[in-house]
Amino acid sequence: DADVTQTPRNRITKTGKRIMLECSQTKGHDRMYWYRQDPGLGLRLIYYSFDVKDINKGEISDGYSVSRQAQAKFSLSLESAIPNQTALYFCATSDSGTGINEQFFGPGTRLTVL
Amino acid sequence: DAKTTQPPSMDCAEGRAANLPCNHSTISGNEYVYWYRQIHSQGPQYIIHGLKNNETNEMASLIITEDRKSSTLILPHATLRDTAVYYCIVANNAGNMLTFGGGTRLMVKP
Numbered sequence: 001d002a003d004v005t006q007t008p009r010n011r012i013t014k015t016g017k018r019i020m021l022e023c024s025q026t027k028g029h030d031r032m033y034w035y036r037q038d039p040g041l042g043l044r045l046i047y048y049s050f051d052v053k054d055i056n057k058g059e060i061s062d063g064y065s066v067s068r069q070a071q072a073k074f075s076l077s078l079e080s081a082i083p084n085q086t087a088l089y090f091c092a093t094s095d096s097g098t099g100i101n102e103q104f105f106g107p108g109t110r111l112t113v114l
Numbered sequence: 115d116a117k118t119t120q121p122p123s124m125d126c127a128e129g130r131a132a133n134l135p136c137n138h139s140t141i142s143g144n145e146y147v148y149w150y151r152q153i154h155s156q157g158p159q160y161i162i163h164g165l166k167n168n169e170t171n172e173m174a175s176l177i178i179t180e181d182r183k184s185s186t187l188i189l190p191h192a193t194l195r196d197t198a199v200y201y202c203i204v205a206n207n208a209g210n211m212l213t214f215g216g217g218t219r220l221m222v223k224p
Binding site for chain 2 (some may be wrong): 004010026042044045048061088092101104105110
């Protein structure tokens with residue numbers, strides 16, 4: 001969905017480095033999510049936010065942190081990257097006002113940790 | 115614990131209907147059945163959802179059994195562009211949590 005953008009699209013980094021992945025949306029949605037996907041597997045939820053300054057842990061939050069300073073932006077940080085954090089990362093948004101669980105996903109960020 | 119069970123892969127001939135099954139025998143009364151698909155390594159895309167009645171939209175139809183323990187997603191005239199991984203997810207509408215399992219890899223062949 002072009003209304004949900006992620007930067008960078010690809011990133012190669014080294015073990016121990018701090019990395020930030022950015023997500024921006026122009027859909028005006030209040031809810032935002034970060035997922036990771038490992039090869040051949042489904043997506044797993046890392047963190048989610050239902051509004052500005054609201055942060056909730058997902059299934060696999062260890063080793064990650066997030067920031068939601070504005071409704072349109074949700075950042076994911078890896079404080080000290082490790083090789084098993086190599087994965088495809090997706091940001092998603094949804095509108096609590098619709099009453100349904102339709103999430104809109106960004107194009108993904110492919111992260112490689114050497 | 116996985117809430118849904120799907121076959122890992124299926125083939126379908128182009129132009130024919132693709133019927134993708136999903137078992138969700140432990141579904142709760144307030145949980146909906148959602149279907150998403152993921153084409154190659156793109157972000158997943160919402161397809162359709164339902165509670166207990168059959169649903170149809172421009173993309174697909176969703177058939178839910180009367181006991182709600184299983185459902186079938188139907189793509190009426192599959193095209194090559196429908197080749198993707200299809201995820202069946204049960205979720206309520208309150209928390210907006212989606213739990214993705216392994217999905218079904220649908221291959222549409224000419």
